[in-house]
Amino acid sequence: MKEKDNRPVYLNLLAIDLPIIGISSILHRVSGFALFLIFIIAVWMLDRSLSSEEEFLNLLEDLNSLVLLKVIFYLFLVGIVYHSLIGVKKIISDFFGIGEDLRSGSFISWIYNVISLLVSILLFIKFFI
Amino acid sequence: MNSTIPTEELRSITLSVYRFDPGKDKKAYMQDIEIEVPVNKDLMVLDALVLAKKQETSLSFRRSCGEGVCGSDGMNINGKNGLACVTPLSEAIKGEKLVVKPMPGLPVVRDLIVDMKQFFDQLEKVKPYLITKDEAPEQERKQSPEEREKLDGLYECILCGCCSTACPSFWWNPDKFLGPAALLQSWRFIADSRDQATEERLDDLDDAFSLYRCHGIMNCVSVCPKGLNPTEAISNIRKKLINRKK
Numbered sequence A: 001m002k003e004k005d006n007r008p009v010y011l012n013l014l015a016i017d018l019p020i021i022g023i024s025s026i027l028h029r030v031s032g033f034a035l036f037l038i039f040i041i042a043v044w045m046l047d048r049s050l051s052s053e054e055e056f057l058n059l060l061e062d063l064n065s066l067v068l069l070k071v072i073f074y075l076f077l078v079g080i081v082y083h084s085l086i087g088v089k090k091i092i093s094d095f096f097g098i099g100e101d102l103r104s105g106s107f108i109s110w111i112y113n114v115i116s117l118l119v120s121i122l123l124f125i126k127f128f129i
Numbered sequence B: 001m002n003s004t005i006p007t008e009e010l011r012s013i014t015l016s017v018y019r020f021d022p023g024k025d026k027k028a029y030m031q032d033i034e035i036e037v038p039v040n041k042d043l044m045v046l047d048a049l050v051l052a053k054k055q056e057t058s059l060s061f062r063r064s065c066g067e068g069v070c071g072s073d074g075m076n077i078n079g080k081n082g083l084a085c086v087t088p089l090s091e092a093i094k095g096e097k098l099v100v101k102p103m104p105g106l107p108v109v110r111d112l113i114v115d116m117k118q119f120f121d122q123l124e125k126v127k128p129y130l131i132t133k134d135e136a137p138e139q140e141r142k143q144s145p146e147e148r149e150k151l152d153g154l155y156e157c158i159l160c161g162c163c164s165t166a167c168p169s170f171w172w173n174p175d176k177f178l179g180p181a182a183l184l185q186s187w188r189f190i191a192d193s194r195d196q197a198t199e200e201r202l203d204d205l206d207d208a209f210s211l212y213r214c215h216g217i218m219n220c221v222s223v224c225p226k227g228l229n230p231t232e233a234i235s236n237i238r239k240k241l242i243n244r245k246k
Ligand code: SF4
Pocket: B156, B157, B158, B159, B160, B161, B162, B163, B164, B180, B181, B184, B223, B224, B225, B226, B227, B228, B230
């Protein structure tokens, strides 16, 4: 038997073209995973905010003063926006077959990405400026 | 009479090719080869490789028909999978450099030649041939023009492998996810009015990996040199699978 396992496999993700739909799909996964992680913190925040009025006000205070908490909260919202928009696109194309050719699919992906970006910028302005 | 033969104007470009010789090299590396190409005539990437091979005779790649029919020269050209013989240099080249690598995700046998076994193993699983249960008729199995039309965009596949090796789902699970090329062929026979094994074919696809690993990324569609749409075929099968459960 010839040795087979020392054969190289070419796979350089950064050098291989990935059209917009692929990029969206990967970001969709990344945002999904990030949401899952941040969700734990969000549940903690919810728990705190519901425990008493005082805690609720404390949390608000923290949100305004602790930058890190603010950043996390911001990422949470951006993640939700992105994940749900691209998610809706996937559902639409799965169920209704819209955006199944390359041109319309890319077009829709662009639109959703631009919308997400705009919303993220708006949120950023609202949060930090 | 003045009969000077016009000399071709040439310019030089750099071809950067992926090299690996299993007898010599422990690791693959990129080699730059300078070649001269005509200024006012477009070549195909395959022509450029042939020119490079004149200098570097050990450079290996597969090719046969030279016109996009046999499907043997699929490779990764400046980041995008395609057939070297039908990809014009002018389209592929960025600046003065052309980067040519083997199709991603498959073991490299030598230079640009990959081992397509995984690809064909997956094709075999979808039984890419007509399955019939009735007795064969005297003459042929008839099909109306409308029924025949359903196979357009499916039968043209030349099994070059460009699509499956551009598919992230296939990179991660080349043994479990069938990949766009095999799924396109699966649909080609499910959609064929003469085929009588639709249910069995669907049964075979009804698991978490074979088909459902497709995330509709459409890398396959964007690279297919024949302009086919495996994503659409996959979603047609998916619809059949879902409707069958109702
Ligand atoms: S579908 Fe297109 S890219 Fe895929 S194997 Fe067939 S011809 Fe090649």
